[in-house]
C-alpha cells in the first residue's frame with residue numbers, strides 16, 4: 001500500500017550540513033564590487049593558458065565527445081614537472097572534488113575526520129556528507145597546533161586534513177611540523193595535505209608534503225589550478241599518493257570530471273613559469289605592503305595574522321568591529337570575506353588584488369575605522 005502521508009527526508013547527516021558560502025562579487029543591490037573575497041589571481045590567467053583554452057574551445061566539433069576521462073596529457077605534464085609517476089597523479093573537478101573523494105573513500109558513519117580549528121570550510125562538509133563526525137583540534141593563535149591535532153587522534157580517526165598554508169588564516173606549518181604530525185599518525189589514517197597555495201611559497205618554505213606522498217602509503221597531497229594559475233572557472237585540481245590510495249579514489253571519481261578545454265589550459269599553464277613567477281612576486285610585494293599598512297592601524301585594534309598565501313586574515317579587535325568594516329568596505333566598492341560561520345566574526349579575509357585595488361582597499365579600511 002502507498003503511504004500518501006510520507007514525506008521525503010534527507011539523511012540526518014546531510015541536513016546537518018551548513019552549505020559552503022562562496023565569496024561574493026556583488027552587493028545586496030546587485031552592484032558589482034571589486035572582488036577580493038575568493039583568492040583569485042589579480043593578474044588573471046597567463047597568456048599561454050588563455051591561448052590553449054581558446055584553441056580547445058574553438059573546436060566546436062568536439063563538443064559532442066566526452067573529454068579524456070583519464071586527463072592523460074595533463075597527468076603526464078604534472079608528473080614530468082614535479083618528478084612524479086603519472087599513474088599516481090589523479091585529476092579532479094577542482095581540488096574540492098579530490099578532498100571529497102578522500103573522505104568518501106576512507107570514512108563513513110562512526111568514523112572521525114580531523115582538522116584544525118579555522119581549517120578550510122570544505123573539510124567539515126566533506127566529513128558530514130559521508131556520515132563521519134568532524135573533529136576540530138584547537139589552533140595556536142590561528143595557526144596549526146601539531147600537538148593539539150595529535151592529541152585529538154582516536155581509534156576512530158580515518159582522515160586528517162591539513163591545508164598548508166591554510167585558508168582562511170594564511171598560516172604555514174613548517175616542514176618539521178608536517179613531518180612530526182605525519183610521524184605521530186597511525187598508518188590506517190589518510191593524511192591529506194591540501195597545498196592550494198603552494199606556488200605562492202618561497203622554495204625554502206616547502207612543507208615536504210610531496211616528498212611524503214612519494215614515499216609513504218597514506219599521504220595524499222592536493223594542488224589546484226584555481227589560485228596562482230588563474231583557472232578557477234574551469235575547475236581543475238590534481239593530487240598525488242601511493243598507487244593503492246589512487247586506485248581506491250578512482251573507484252568513486254566521476255569519470256569525466258575535467259573538461260577538455262580545462263585539461264588543455266592546465267597543461268599550458270604548467271609551461272608558463274614566467275606568469276607564475278610574476279604572480280608570486282606581485283603577491284609577495286603587495287601582501288607585504290598591505291600588511292605594513294594594516295599593522296600601522298594597531299591603535300584601532302587591527303591585527304594581521306602572518307600570511308604565506310595570496311590573502312590576509314585581519315582581526316578587528318577595537319571599537320570598530322569586522323562586521324562594520326565589512327559593510328563600510330562594501331559601501332566603498334570592495335567585497336572581502338567576513339566569516340562569522342567559521343568562528344571568525346571578528347575577522348575579515350582579504351585577497352591581495354592589483355596595485356590599485358590594494359592601495360584603494362587600504363585607504364578604504366582607514367576611512368572605515370575612522371568613520
Ligand SMILES: *Cc1c(COP(=O)(O)O)cnc(C)c1O
Nearest residue numbers: 094095096120163167196224226
Ligand atoms: C581554493 C582552495 C582550494 C581549491 O579549490 P578548487 O576546488 O581547486 O578550486 C582547496 N583548498 C583550499 C585550502 C583552498 O583555499
